[in-house]
Structures are given as structure tokens and as C-alpha cells.
Amino acid sequence: MKNIWTIAKREFDNYFNSPIAYVVAFAILFPVGIIFSIIMFSSSQQSSFGGPAPTPDALTNWFVILLIFFSPAVTMRLLSDEARMGTLELLLTAPVRDFELVAGKWLGAFLFILLLILVTLTFPIIMDNFVEPGIDMKVLFSSYVGVILVSAALIGLGVGISAIFTNQFAAFFVTFVLFFFLWILVGVPAGFLEKGGEVFRYLSINTHFFETMNRGTINIGDIVYFLSLTALGLFVGTTAIEIRRWR
Amino acid sequence: MIKVSGLTKDYGARRAINNLNFDAQQGEIVGFLGPNGAGKTTTMRILTGYMPPTDGEAIVAGYDVVEESLEVRKRVGYLPETVPLYTDMVVFDYLKFMGDLRSIPDVEDRVDEVLDMVGLSDRSDGYIGNLSKGMRQRVGLAQALIHRPEVLILDEPTIGLDPGQVVEVRKLIRDIGKDRTVLLSTHLLNEAQNICDRVLIINKGKIVAEDTTENLQARLIGAERVILRVRGDGDELAKTIKAVKGVQGVETKEDGAVEFEFTSGKDVRPEVAKQVIKAGYDLLELRPLGMSLEEIFLELTGSDSKKK
């Protein structure tokens, strides 16, 4: 288990040397900040007419959408680049299990996203100070639990796909297509299929985050959904590394 | 320390190594000599636990490379052929990372130690990407040494270095090899001759010869050829030498030197020297003419017509 931490730490530290990490941080935090400003501005206009108090769920809503677009850039090179540079050979001949390597990569990227999540938490805190009697803490809590679970799952899938490819752009593309599928495309058959539509509905991130946790309800089923995706990603990654060895 | 039996590896339909058998003892530097594509890297990757063989068995530092891969990996230091390193990392941080992966206690002190061993202490704070090829090679060596491995596996450790660096790295390997098992691959004959106690010659996935550097020459020739030179010209010199028991193939050269052979293991040189001096000549030179490793190599791996 110590190996997971060693690998995670190197990966986390490495993000601060990487221009892509700064671009992603900016691309996520800047729009969320803009949305925050718009909410605050419009609510200050409306509140003089007795309008509703602002809620933080729009922030987490947009955070997850931005994560769908940009987190593939955070995970794309995690293992593909090790394979391309040949450094994978040293990791695979160090006394580290394949799973520990993949899990360590996952943890490093997850901690980076967690840092971004932590930064966005300042917005609801500011919001809470401006509205009476304060924002709905129950919704805030469940939506942040949701954001953390979504991040874990997306990073997990991203790491798994990164282990399959040697080219980081291929990894990016496939990861992004998968996320887009889980976000929007699975909802299409769910909409018009009379039978079996439930299966597609179950697969969708919408069902498990946007329509539930981001509105204040936490179900065990939703938690299981995201943890399963995380585990699936780590499993795919570990298997891909093992297959690499046998080739 | 290393024991390989029947080792075979197929990449798809292509057989990269075919039924290799060899071993290496502690304190021995064994050279793995062969042209590109011979299967050196493939063999080393199996021995380091990077990939499993298709068939056969390898025991390294007492553990099976397939069944107990993690135990093997704990005890082996490996310098891969291309010396893959994270160019965006600082030398010290990189070595600390590799040390942490191997759970070394007081890892920072150990990093300083290995940096000193490979002569890179002054580059500790520099980025790996800014180092010369020779320095990176030494970072790779430091990484391979950090956990005091029982077995060191070095894949073409001097490739791409300039001559000065080659000399340095070879010296380093010889020092390191005094108390552990080193298996190093090379496609340079003089390198094998220079560093190794024993050489395995591999071609097209098969070991074609295995012996100490000296024996290998002797075995190929079956006899050792010697050149002898005296002051002035020795008309009667050939006769004197021929008279010694065990001397064969005596031949007088244009410059007056005499070449002769004796069967390996039955060294006649002391007796020849005695007789030559007794006959009143001033002995200037008595030197073995052994085949160069280049010639041996051609002999062993070249066309069948040349094979004996």
C-alpha cells in the first residue's frame, strides 16, 4: 500500500510541473468563478424584489460538466506516457504490483482534482455569508459528495484507458468519447426505448448525479454506481498492464 | 545467483530466444555478447521480471522469475537499454522516488551515497533533462544500485557514450561487480573482453558459445599460437624451438621472428624460453597470438562453411 502512496505523490507533485495541469485548472476554475459571479450579481439584483436566495448547485453542476470535458487531459498521459517514454519498464521491474501502480496513478490524479474541488468550495462559503439565513447545507453537502464521487469515477476510467494506449492523444479521445457517452448519449436510447430503457438510464451520470446528489439526495445506489465505475477503471488499467507484460 | 534453463520467448510467431541455458555465480561479471536482434534484451527483460517467458525457467537470486516475481525484483538492479528516465524530474527526487519504491530506510542518505558512487553528487539538484547522455547513464546506474541488489542486469550500459565516458562506466561496472553478480549485454567484443570474467555469445536467440574470454579463444583454435622474437636474426632459432617437446607448427617470419603452437593446457613457453636463452639468444618477446574475439565471433556466428 505504501507503493500506491509513493506513486501517487510523485504524480501529484508532477502536476505542478505540467502546463496541462495549469490549463485544466484554469479551464475549470475560471468558468465556475464566472458562474459564481453571475449568480451573485443576479441574486443581488433580484433580492431587492424578494427573489429566491442563490443556491450552490449550479456551481457543482458546471464543475462536473467541465470535468467531463477536461479531466481526460488530466488522466491521458498517466500510463500511456510511461509506456511511450519507456519508464514503464523501470516501474514494472520495481517491486510494485501492477494494481498498486494503477491505483497510485489514480490517487495522484484524484488528489489533484480534489485540490480543485477544495478551491471551488470557497464560492459557496462566500455565498453563505451573503444570503440570509444562509445556503442549504444539506444540498451543499450532498452535491460535494457527488462531485467527489464523480471525480473518482472519471479519473478511474481515465487511468484505465490511459493504460491501454501508448499515445496520450488516443487515450484522451477515447476517454472523452466514453464520458460524453455516459453523460448524454446513453440518455438517448433511454428516452425512446420502451423496454430496456431502464438499463440505459441506470448507466447515465445524469441519473446518479445531476438529478439526485446535486439536488440534495444521497442514495446508496448512486454511491455504488460511482464506486463501481472507479473499480472498473482500475481493473481495466491493471489488466491492460498485465497484457502488456505478456505481449 | 542466476540460473536459466530452457528459456524460450516467442513474440507472436517470432521466436526471439530459443532454449537458453546458462548460469552466473556471485562475484562474477558475465557478458552477454551478440549482434542486434540476438535476443539479449528479451532475455534480460525476463530475468528482471518485466515479462514472463513462453517456456523454460529462470531462477534469479534464489527466486523464480515467474512464480516469485516480486521477490526477484526486490533483489535485482536493472539498467534498461534506452535508460528511460523522467526528464522533468530533479536527479535527487528521481532517485528518492526509486528508493521509496524499494522501501529503503534513510533513503535520502542512500541517494547521496549512490550519487557519490557514480560521481554525480554535484548534479543532485539538476533536472535529468539537462544532463548529458553519459550522466543519464550514470543516473540509471545509480537507480539500479540504490537498493544494494544482489544481482545487477545492465543492458548495453555503454551504448551511445563518448570514449571517455565509456572508460568511466566500464570502470564503475568492474568496481560494482566485485561483490555481486553482474550480467551485462553488449554487441562490442572488446567490451566483453574488457569487463567480463565470462562471456556468453548469443546469436539468433541461441547461445553459440560460453566460456571465459581466454578459454574461448583457446577452444576455437584448439591450440595456442605464440610469437617469439630475439635480438639479431636467429638462423638456428627455429631448430632450437622445434627441439622442445610439444611444439608444433613452427614457422619463421620474414623479419626473423618465429611462430609456433602448442596444445591448449600443455604450455611449452617456459621450456622454449629456457632453451632459447641456453642457445645464447637474447629473448625480446614471447607473446600469445590468440585469435581476436572478432575472429572468434565471426567463426561462431558466421557462415557454416567457416565453422569448425
Ligand SMILES: Nc1ncnc2c1ncn2[C@@H]1O[C@H](COP(=O)(O)OP(=O)(O)O)[C@@H](O)[C@H]1O
Ligand atoms: N516487443 C517485441 N515485439 C516483437 N518482436 C520483438 C519485440 N522485442 C524484440 N523483438 C524481436 O525479438 C528479437 C530479439 O530482440 P532483442 O531481444 O531486442 O535483441 P537484442 O537486445 O539482442 O538486440 C528481434 O528479432 C526483435 O525484432
Ligand SMILES: [Mg+2]
Ligand atoms: Mg537489445
